[in-house]
Amino acid sequence: MIKNFFWMCSGADPDLLNESPKSEQIKYAGIGGTIFFTAVMAFIASSYALFTVFDNAYIAISFGLVWGLLIFNLDRFIVSTIKKRNNAWQELLQASPRIVLAIIIAIVISKPLEMKIFEKEINQVLLEQKNELTLQNKNQIADQFTPEIERIQSEINTIKIEVDAKEKEVNDLYTTYISEAEGTSGTKKLGKGPVYKEKREKHDALLNELQQLKKESSTSISEKEASIILLRNKQELQITRDQPIINGFDGLMARINALGELAWLPSFFIFLLFVAIETAPVLAKIMATKGAYDLRYEEQEDALKVWVEQQKNQRAALLSTDVALNEKVYYDVAKDEEIYNYKKQKAKDLLKLQSDKFYKKQSEIIG
Template sequence: MLKQFFIICSGADTDILEQCSKGEQNKYAGIGATVFFTALMAFIAASYALYTVFDNLFTAIAFGFIWGLLIFNLDRYIVSTIKKTGKVIDEFIQATPRIILAVIIAVVIAKPLELKIFEKEINQVLLEQKNQLTLENKTQIAAQYSPPIEELNNNITALQNQIDTKETEVNELYDTYIAEAEGREGTKLLGKGPVYKEKREKHDALLAELQQLKAENKAKINDAESNIAKLKGDYEAEVITTQPIINSFDGLMARVNALGELPWLPSFFIFLLFLVIETSPIFAKLLSPKGAYDLKLEDQETALKTNVAQNKNQRELLLKTDYAINDRIYTDIEQEEELYTYKRKKARELMQLQADAFFKNQKNIL
């Protein structure tokens, strides 16, 4: 039962193969088994690849099954259409397009399985890439918010400097009128004289200005700090909003690119393995000698071709003979007076009917 199934997978004619030896049947059963297991590997590989895309098991299995059937049909067609002619060059030229197709199929099958085999290493590469993307994302977002925040900080510093400068002036005036009262500077007279009062009034006026400046600048500083806090909040919110996009950076293309960052030699050998599996049925047919199955198939096909050629030749001769007979018949009756008189009579009647119809039509128009 299993042997018969694998023979069907090979695309061989089961009726012809039943007339061949057991060895010939086993050869095609082996070819069919290779075709079947290649399709099975294609199903597994496609299911995994599509699972990374759709993130849904049932969808991935459904599409993977369709892909496996497609690969099975292609492989079966490739193997079944290679005919043994006994000429190596002709057979190789015949198989070249099929080998190219087999290489493409091997690449398609091998790549998803490479992604699964090197999944841990790929996850490590993706983690590093995500971290790098996170840093770059924060830098890019910060480039939008840093200039206004820096400008507001500069404004706060300038406002604070105004207060500090005014406080310095007030403190200097305070020291001046205190020194005047103590007799250490100015008039050198101890007590609170006119000069002291003048300096005290100047200090008090500047102190009032300082209090007003502090109130105004404090309000401006509070507004600036509120704007800074809002900008920082917007920055954090945008970072949080964009982070899920970076976290989901693990699709099929990202994993393929991450695989490219790993050493190429292991992936290359896995590809060679599937290339050998995919092309083995083709090379098995090319390298195997012309067997009983090939001879019987060739005999059946050439017999059919001969029969078709004979039928075509007979139809051409029949048509040619029919033309010759018709020519002789019409030549013989060409001079018969009775036929001439009959056709003349019918032609006359036809012309009369045409004349009557034309007259009737013209009369209706008038």
């Protein structure tokens, strides 16, 4: 049963194979098995490739099955139509479209399996790319918020400098009027005289201004710091919102690009392996020697060709004979006097009828 199945896969005639030697039966079972397992490999590879795209096993298996059947039917058709000739180059030329297609299919199918084989290395490359994208994203978002944050921070610093300057001025006045009271500077008179009172009043007035300034500055700084906190929260929120997009940067195209950054030699050998698998059915048929099955098939084909040619020749001869007989019959009829007189009388009647019709039509016109 398995042998008959592989014969069916090879596209060979089972009736001719049953009459062929056992070596021929084994050969075509081997060709059929190559076609079948090539289709199985195409099914597995295409299913995995589609699973990486759709992330759905049912869709991937369904499309993979269709693809595997397509490859199976294509290989079976091409192998069954390759005729064994005495010239291997003619057979290779006949199979060249399938070989070109095999290279294209090998490129398409090998990539998903390469991504699976080198999955850990690809994940490492993707991790580095994601980290780089995360850093770039943070820098880009920071470029949006940093100028405004720095401007507000600069205003806060300006207010603090202004308060510090005012506080230093108050402290200087405090030192001045204390020194005046102690007689260590100014008039150098011990006691609280008029100069002391003047400096004290100036200090107290400036101290009230400082207290008012601190109060206003505290409110302003609090508002500005709240604005900075709000901007930083917006910045962090945008980074958090964009991060899932970066984390999801591991689709099919991203993985193919990551694979391209790895060493090319292992991928190249995997590609060659799939080229060998895809071209195996055709090459198996081409490399197989011309055996008893091929001779029987050629004999059957030649017999059919001769029979068809005979039928065409017979139809041509029949047509030629019929034409010759028709010419002779009509030639003899043309010489028959009775036929001549009959046709002459009918021609006269027709001319008379035509004349009468014409006369009647013209009479109606004239009135």
